[in-house]
């Protein structure tokens with residue numbers, strides 16, 4: 001029941017409530033639709049200009065306020081339409097909405113992680129992981145340098161727009177580097193994959209500053225990578 | 240043969256590879272017939288490398304107008320990067336990729352179809368298709384473009400979309416809902432069956448229609464059978480980010496209102512129709528030949544049998 005996740009617990013309970021009167025139930029459901037969870041743009045833990053000179057304040061502001069906001073807006077819109085379609089048992093619309101949900105919902109998920117993956121230098125951005133994640137990186141990739149090289153190479157080679165990830169495969173208990181197209185979240189590459197670090201390689205992420213030179217953006221971004229966040233996720237997910 | 244009026248003359252060291260191209264192999268090749276003709280300013284240039292070795296290289300073709308000609312709608316800076324860096328990188332990387340491979344010496348259109356490999360994409364595909372797409376895109380625009388098409392093209396647009404305004408809305412929608420990187424296209428589509436030896440009934444003009452399509456990344460209509468591309472818009476972010484940032488819908492609107500070269504689109508339609516007509520005539524001729532052959536081969540044995548029995 002994938003639809004379940006789309007409702008807040010409160011909404012779900014009221015919809016699943018066994019109402020003997022179908023008309024009343026119908027009214028209840030449509031009133032309850034206002035309770036549909038509305039996603040909002042998360043705040044950044046730092047100022048737009050705090051990642052300069054690696055990422056300009058202008059890029060950060062557009063990226064957060066415009067791009068991420070648009071994914072959030074369109075995700076909410078699609079969820080509302082989905083809610084209506086499911087309510088009307090309109091299967092063709094329900095299925096048709098999946099693309100918009102995957103794209104906009106994926107955009108929201110990915111960017112929410114991305115902001116946490118970054119930190120200003122004075123707040124620890126770029127400081128290499130020295131804990132269990134650091135060990136795991138050495139074990140799986142040889143060294144942090146080797147991992148960075150691998151991510152940069154895969155990110156640069158990605159055609160069109162997408163993301164390059166460092167993920168944890170919870171089942172195989174190993175670290176993986178993966179790329180996803182467009183706004184596909186990492187989980188589309190395998191249900192047991194958890195994102196530790198995602199780098200946005202859409203042109204909007206670097207174009208105003210790096211123009212066509214994506215490799216330079218990738219080379220520089222490591223100076224503001226928040227390994228502390230990746231380590232926390234790793235600790236939590238691998239225990 | 241009427242050429243696209245916007246094409247720039249090729250340098251004298253170049254020859255037109257397309258004239259040597261004969262569509263034959265796969266279904267995908269059939270519709271190339273149209274495209275290589277109107278893009279026959281896509282030249283292969285032979286350069287002598289050293290005294291003995293001759294290598295074929297694709298060259299970066301300039302847009303058919305100066306880089307500042309579409310200001311302020313599409314800035315010179317955008318062109319300097321989009322044409323001067325991105326398009327150039329596709330050309331350079333393609334040349335590197337194909338050097339010494341089976342693809343070396345093939346036309347650009349052939350390279351695209353071969354490297355598409357029926358969807359199981361080979362490495363050269365992205366660069367080859369992006370080179371072609373960008374050439375096609377530059378030629379889809381002109382200074383003082385936009386407005387409304389006329390003549391046959393307008394008639395077909397009204398027939399297939401209801402009205403020009405409805406067409407514009409649909410085209411804009413396709414371009415703005417291409418999730419991620421890619422292209423939106425107007426193409427002239429033949430209604431033909433590609434399965435095995437399907438008999439395609441004699442097609443009438445009503446069987447062919449204009450369609451709006453979108454494609455991800457580098458994919459273009461050359462890889463789909465019987466689609467003749469007429470117009471395209473690049474919706475990779477690099478196409479509009481310096482001028483419009485995240486406002487893709489604004490870029491698409493201004494492209495339709497002020498940049499589209501309807502002359503180029505009309506001319507491509509004319510070329511597509513000519514190519515289709517030529518192929519249909521050829522098919523009709525073959526069909527008649529086959530018919531004649533089968534009627535003769537059905538007719539001849541009969542007297543032979545009589546002749547045989549006579550001699551017995």
Ligand SMILES: [Fe+2]
Nearest residue numbers: 067200202205
């Ligand atoms: Fe992004």
Ligand SMILES: [Fe+2]
Nearest residue numbers: 325473475478
């Ligand atoms: Fe482009």
